[in-house]
Amino acid sequence: MLKFVLKRVFYMLLTLFIIITVTFFLMHSIPGDPLASMARNLPDQTRENYYAKYGLDKPVWEQYLIFMKNLVTKGDLGESIRYPGRSVSDTLATNSQVSGTTGGLALLLGIAIGVTLGIIAALNKNKWPDYLVMFIAILGITVPVFVLAALLQYFFTVQFHLLPTTGWGKPSNLVLPVIVLSFNTIATYARYVKSNMLEVMNQDYILTAEAKGVTPFNVVKNHVLRNAFLPCITILGGQIASVFTGSFIVERIFGIPGLGFYYISSINDRDYTMILGTTVFFGALFVIAQLLIDIVYGILDPRMRIKAKD
Amino acid sequence: MKAKRLLTSLLALAMIAGLTACGGEDSGTAEQTLVTSLAEEPATLDPSRCNDVVGDTILINVMEPLIRIQENENGENVPTGAGAERWESNEDGSVWTFYLRDNTWSDGEPVTAEDYVYGIQRILDPEVGSPISFLLSDCIKNGNAVNLGEMPVSELGVKALDEKTLEITLEGPTPYFLSLAYSKAMYPARQDIAESLGDTYGADAAGLVFNGPFVVTQWTHNSQFVLEKNDSYWDKDNVSLDSITYMIMGDENSRYNSFENGSLEIVTVGQPEWIDRFNQKDNVTFTEYVTPSVRFHFYNTQDPIFQNENIRKAFTLALDRDDVVETIYHGTMLPSYSWVPQGVASGETISDYSSRGTAPLTTLIEENPDAKALLLQGMEELGLGSDPSTLDITFSFGGTTQWLRNYGEYLQAVYKEALGVQIQLEFNEWGTFQSLINSGDYQVGYQVWSIDYNDPMAMLSLFVSTSSAIPTGWSNEEYDALVAQAGREMDDEARLALYQQAENILVHDAGIVCPVVNETVNRFHYNYIQNLPTNYFSSNNGGMKYVSIQQDS
Numbered sequence: 052m053l054k055f056v057l058k059r060v061f062y063m064l065l066t067l068f069i070i071i072t073v074t075f076f077l078m079h080s081i082p083g084d085p086l087a088s089m090a091r092n093l094p095d096q097t098r099e100n101y102y103a104k105y106g107l108d109k110p111v112w113e114q115y116l117i118f119m120k121n122l123v124t125k126g127d128l129g130e131s132i133r134y135p136g137r138s139v140s141d142t143l144a145t146n147s148q149v150s151g152t153t154g155g156l157a158l159l160l161g162i163a164i165g166v167t168l169g170i171i172a173a174l175n176k177n178k179w180p181d182y183l184v185m186f187i188a189i190l191g192i193t194v195p196v197f198v199l200a201a202l203l204q205y206f207f208t209v210q211f212h213l214l215p216t217t218g219w220g221k222p223s224n225l226v227l228p229v230i231v232l233s234f235n236t237i238a239t240y241a242r243y244v245k246s247n248m249l250e251v252m253n254q255d256y257i258l259t260a261e262a263k264g265v266t267p268f269n270v271v272k273n274h275v276l277r278n279a280f281l282p283c284i285t286i287l288g289g290q291i292a293s294v295f296t297g298s299f300i301v302e303r304i305f306g307i308p309g310l311g312f313y314y315i316s317s318i319n320d321r322d323y324t325m326i327l328g329t330t331v332f333f334g335a336l337f338v339i340a341q342l343l344i345d346i347v348y349g350i351l352d353p354r355m356r357i358k359a360k361d
Numbered sequence: 362m363k364a365k366r367l368l369t370s371l372l373a374l375a376m377i378a379g380l381t382a383c384g385g386e387d388s389g390t391a392e393q394t395l396v397t398s399l400a401e402e403p404a405t406l407d408p409s410r411c412n413d414v415v416g417d418t419i420l421i422n423v424m425e426p427l428i429r430i431q432e433n434e435n436g437e438n439v440p441t442g443a444g445a446e447r448w449e450s451n452e453d454g455s456v457w458t459f460y461l462r463d464n465t466w467s468d469g470e471p472v473t474a475e476d477y478v479y480g481i482q483r484i485l486d487p488e489v490g491s492p493i494s495f496l497l498s499d500c501i502k503n504g505n506a507v508n509l510g511e512m513p514v515s516e517l518g519v520k521a522l523d524e525k526t527l528e529i530t531l532e533g534p535t536p537y538f539l540s541l542a543y544s545k546a547m548y549p550a551r552q553d554i555a556e557s558l559g560d561t562y563g564a565d566a567a568g569l570v571f572n573g574p575f576v577v578t579q580w581t582h583n584s585q586f587v588l589e590k591n592d593s594y595w596d597k598d599n600v601s602l603d604s605i606t607y608m609i610m611g612d613e614n615s616r617y618n619s620f621e622n623g624s625l626e627i628v629t630v631g632q633p634e635w636i637d638r639f640n641q642k643d644n645v646t647f648t649e650y651v652t653p654s655v656r657f658h659f660y661n662t663q664d665p666i667f668q669n670e671n672i673r674k675a676f677t678l679a680l681d682r683d684d685v686v687e688t689i690y691h692g693t694m695l696p697s698y699s700w701v702p703q704g705v706a707s708g709e710t711i712s713d714y715s716s717r718g719t720a721p722l723t724t725l726i727e728e729n730p731d732a733k734a735l736l737l738q739g740m741e742e743l744g745l746g747s748d749p750s751t752l753d754i755t756f757s758f759g760g761t762t763q764w765l766r767n768y769g770e771y772l773q774a775v776y777k778e779a780l781g782v783q784i785q786l787e788f789n790e791w792g793t794f795q796s797l798i799n800s801g802d803y804q805v806g807y808q809v810w811s812i813d814y815n816d817p818m819a820m821l822s823l824f825v826s827t828s829s830a831i832p833t834g835w836s837n838e839e840y841d842a843l844v845a846q847a848g849r850e851m852d853d854e855a856r857l858a859l860y861q862q863a864e865n866i867l868v869h870d871a872g873i874v875c876p877v878v879n880e881t882v883n884r885f886h887y888n889y890i891q892n893l894p895t896n897y898f899s900s901n902n903g904g905m906k907y908v909s910i911q912q913d914s
Contacts, residue, residue: 083792086492093492096509101490135405136564137582145582201614209622216619217610219584303611308583312611321792 059345063338070334071327075118078318078326079111085132085321105132107323118327128331129324133317139328142313147332149219150297150309156229158294161236166283168237169244174271176249184241191238200231200304217306228305232298236290243286247279254278281352288344292336296329391910393603395890397627398610398619402583407555407563408548409483412492414811417545419607421904422588423571425595427459427477427527428543429906430815430898437712438896440539444472444549444572445527448542454534454851459527459542465593466551466570474521476549476572481529482514483555484546496546496813500538502530534849536708536856537816543898544814574600574906583609588905601909620885627886627893633691639885648884651695652897653702654811655820658875663834664804666752670872671739674725676805677875678732679779680772685877689768694878698722700868701817702879704897707860708853714817718861721869722876736780749781757787757806759794768807798832809880815898817860818848824867824874835873840866 086093086101093101102108106117121127128139172184207227208216218224251257252275260270297311310329317325403416411420429443442448445459464472484491485498487510498504502518518530531538541547554570555562563569566580574594579587586607590600608625610616617635619625621642630636639645658676660667667673682696695703698720707714729735737747745752756772758765769786776782789797797803808831813819821844822828826836840863847859867873886893889911894904 081793082796083790084796085792093495096487097490097492097494100487100510104490130560133404134402134564135407135410136558136561142582204615204618208624209618212622216622216624217608217612217615219581304615306584306608306610306612306615308581308609312583319790319792 055349056342056346059342063342066338067331067334071119071122071331072115074327074330075115076111078321078323079114081321083321085323105130105324122331128328131322131325133320133322133325139324142325143310143328143332146297146308146310146313147295149307150302150311151295153225153228153232153301153307153309154294154297156225157232158236158290160229161233162240164233165237165240166244168241170248170271170276172241172245173248173252181245184245188238188241191234191241194234196231196235196298197300197304199234200227200301203227203231204304217304219307224305224307228301228307231301231305239286240283243283244279247282248275251275251278281348284344284347284351288340289337291340292333295336296333391889391912393601393910394605395602395627395905395908395910396606396608396625398608398616398625399586400609400616401611402609405563406566406569406577406580408480408545408550409489409491409493410563411545418904419577419586419588420545420548421573422575422605422906423573423577423591424548425464425472425573426543426548427461428539430543430896432896438706438898439709440543443543444477445542448539450538454536454538455531457529457531457538457542458522459529461525461527462595463525464572464595466572467576467591467593468570469593470551470570471524472549472572473524474527475524476551477527477547478519478521479552479555480548480550481519481546482517483550485517486514493546493813496541496544500531500535500541502532504532534851536848536851536853537814537818539709540706540815546814574904575602575605585609596906600906602905605905623887626890627884629882629884631693631883633693636693636883642885644888645885646888648882648886648893648895650882650884650895650897651702651704652811652880652882653705653815654809654880655697655700655702655876656694656807656809656878656880657697657700658805658807658877659831659833660805660873660875661798661801661803661832661834662873663801666743666745666754667804669739669743670870671735671742673739673875674729674872675732675736675739675780676776677722677872678726678729678735679776680875680877681775682877685771689771690878693883694881697876697879698726700864700874700876701820701860702812705812705817705820706815706898707817707857710853711857714857714860717857721865721867724865725869725872733780736782750783752782753785754782755785755787755804757789757794757797757803759789759791759806759808761788761790765807799829801832801834811880817864818844821847821860821863821867831874833873835871837866837871840871 085107086098099108106114118129121129128143131137131139131142168184168187172181175181204216204227207214214223214226215221257270257274260274295310296314297309299311299315301307302309302311313325313329316322317329399415399418401413401415403411403413403419405411406416406419408420408424411417425444427443427445427448428440430438431441433439442462444461444464446462448457448459450457461472461474466472481497481501483489484496485494485501485504485508487508494508498508503512503516506512507514507517520528522528549572551570554568558568566577569577571577571591572594574591574596575588576591577586578589579585588605588607590603591597594600610619613631616625616628617630620628620639630639640647660673660676662668682698686692686694686696699715699722701714703713703715705714706712711717733749736749740746740749740752756769758769765788769788773784773786776784794806798806810820810823823830824833824835825841825844843859843863843866847856847863850856850859868876882897891909891911892907
């Protein structure tokens with residue numbers, strides 16, 4: 052197990068290194084100037100002063116070495132160019148908490164409802180509850196979040212005055228964005244759980260259990276669900292990372308000061324330090340989540356441990 | 362249902378009350394609080410590094426410039442003493458002295474002339490890298506040399522004669538200097554604070570001090586600003602509002618929804634369907650006023666096709682500006698026939714430059730009823746034959762929004778019909794677009810320019826040979842000379858004539874730039890809000906200082 056983990060950690064670092072390097076050079080290769088969004092009338096001297104201040108006057112490979120050195124030795128991601136004086140690490144820390152709160156709640160809600168719907172659909176295969184759940188699932192996947200967000204916002208805040216339109220800081224601010232964000236998760240899990248359950252229900256050991264006279268409830272609880280949930284953990288890995296990085300559209304519509312905004316704006320603004328910071332953050336979260344999932348998998352599923360040993 | 366309504370309105374009241382930390386003790390008067398919005402997050406609250414409209418909106422409420430633009434008893438918007446009680450200039454307008462009134466920073470320190478000196482020094486100090494240094498570098502003595510790092514900041518022509526007297530020496534007579542004194546370029550700054558905060562100065566509200574009508578008590582990035590009345594402000598008796606909340610709302614529809622349900626009390630609207638909708642709403646007032654911003658096309662004069670002035674003019678004339686306003690903007694903008702937008706003053710006697718004389722484009726349109734004939738003439742001059750459909754022209758845009766794409770398609774149709782030219786469209790992100798036009802890698806492009814200070818000079822100086830603001834590759838000695846001469850002419854009428862001549866060369870004779878529309882603000886607010894500014898420069902300058910909530914609303 053230890054060897055397995057160490058090996059995975061090594062791959063994780065390698066992946067991160069590749070992500071950072073590729074991002075760094077790609078980002079410097081796109082045309083555009085980080086000062087373009089700030090001012091259109093800069094004297095050349097001011098521009099040079101500014102470049103010197105952020106080290107942008109040096110050759111790209113030298114900037115790369117400096118960045119890597121600061122990151123590895125000090126864990127320092129630098130200062131935003133677009134928002135002078137703001138540290139990238141602080142921005143990531145503050146805003147990912149906001150995104151993490153909405154995203155985390157949405158994920159929990161989504162899994163709870165999605166799994167329930169998936170079970171209902173699987174147990175009522177080809178009956179009306181199944182069709183209803185699959186209809187909801189298709190809706191959840193096909194309706195774009197901005198449409199859903201706009202509709203919910205209009206009905207709950209303009210028509211019925213039940214909730215605040217936008218804002219952050221009060222529990223009531225969380226309701227609409229969490230619902231909107233959970234929709235896709237509900238749909239994904241409902242479909243996934245249903246198909247996994249159906250697959251497990253066709254297995255021989257279920258037949259054996261039924262033949263041995265286990266009650267239908269216990270068959271589902273002890274044999275079907277346990278085995279059906281395992282594959283669901285895989286999709287959880289990718290979702291955990293995006294919980295903290297937030298959604299640009301949902302955050303914009305509901306005025307949530309999350310991290311999603313920076314993923315889009317930093318690229319538009321050519322805010323080099325912020326682009327790298329957000330990418331490193333997402334990359335790290337993603338590979339760490341994958342690692343955890345692999346470890347959890349190893350614990351939950353004995354077959355994986357045996358495979359890893361081979 | 363009624364009970365439910367009551368409950369929700371009670372909840373709403375409780376929420377609004379929760380937003381204000383103080384006030385509301387005496388139940389007889391209306392609560393002096395206001396909730397409005399900003400479309401995006403300001404980059405910084407450091408005035409010397411702030412170059413966005415949203416930052417200006419906050420700063421004018423929390424900082425005290427030397428002068429503010431205020432309405433006088435005749436309803437005219439005139440420069441009025443703010444941080445300065447009075448001011449005077451020497452005979453030729455090259456040395457200006459401001460006599461400061463007693464005012465206090467929010468931490469109790471007195472506001473001194475040194476603070477204004479330091480504020481100006483920061484704008485021009487190359488170490489700070491201010492994006493707005495161009496506003497002052499040409500006019501304040503040694504401004505350029507200091508900005509280029511050739512002289513120390515102490516050599517600037519800005520001196521504190523004593524605690525309350527500020528003397529500014531200019532490179533020469535500068536008739537528009539006073540309009541800079543109420544622009545963002547001349548806010549005071551506290552050296553001790555700026556130095557102790559270093560690079561993080563302005564990045565957060567914590568640690569900042571203010572000397573304007575309000576102070577920033579909360580800045581949650583990308584979420585909201587809370588401003589509260591500044592009790593150490595010299596004119597606090599004339600400030601009514603106890604608090605202002607600026608919600609940062611990037612989404613247009615969210616702003617409209619919030620105004621519709623009353624959680625936002627002021628909104629500016631760009632879409633006609635929402636204007637219609639809010640017009641039917643009770644208890645709201647609609648205000649429309651022009652902003653000195655022009656949306657325009659500009660030509661690359663180094664391009665093989667657009668080097669020809671007749672071709673440029675043909676493209677300028679092919680547009681029917683009334684139709685653009687109707688089709689593209691649904692009547693929410695004004696057609697523009699001059700480079701200097703409407704609502705720009707010139708000196709203290711001319712309140713609207715555009716109201717004087719005939720706009721250069723109007724003359725051009727009268728002289729040339731047939732745009733296509735001009736195009737064919739230009740093509741002949743270049744030896745390009747007589748078939749406009751063979752012209753290979755790409756129109757560049759600095760954005761990828763749906764609106765821009767619609768506008769591009771509109772232009773395609775217009776040029777096809779009026780000139781028989783099939784243009785290509787190219788959409789790039791703003792940063793890429795900037796790089797392309799700066800390297801001359803474009804033919805014709807679209808941009809918006811908002812005036813930087815209240816004088817035609819702010820628009821006309823953009824096209825002198827030494828400016829790279831709008832890279833058309835055009836230079837004209839006569840134009841340069843006229844603009845330079847206007848920049849020294851102290852007589853308002855004589856200067857107006859020079860500006861008009863220069864603008865005529867730019868738009869009428871050479872056809873370098875194609876003004877399309879003037880922007881307007883279409884604003885709704887609830888009736889209980891009083892004294893909102895209705896002039897661009899005074900709204901930028903008065904801010905929320907005089908706004909109040911009507912009693913017993």
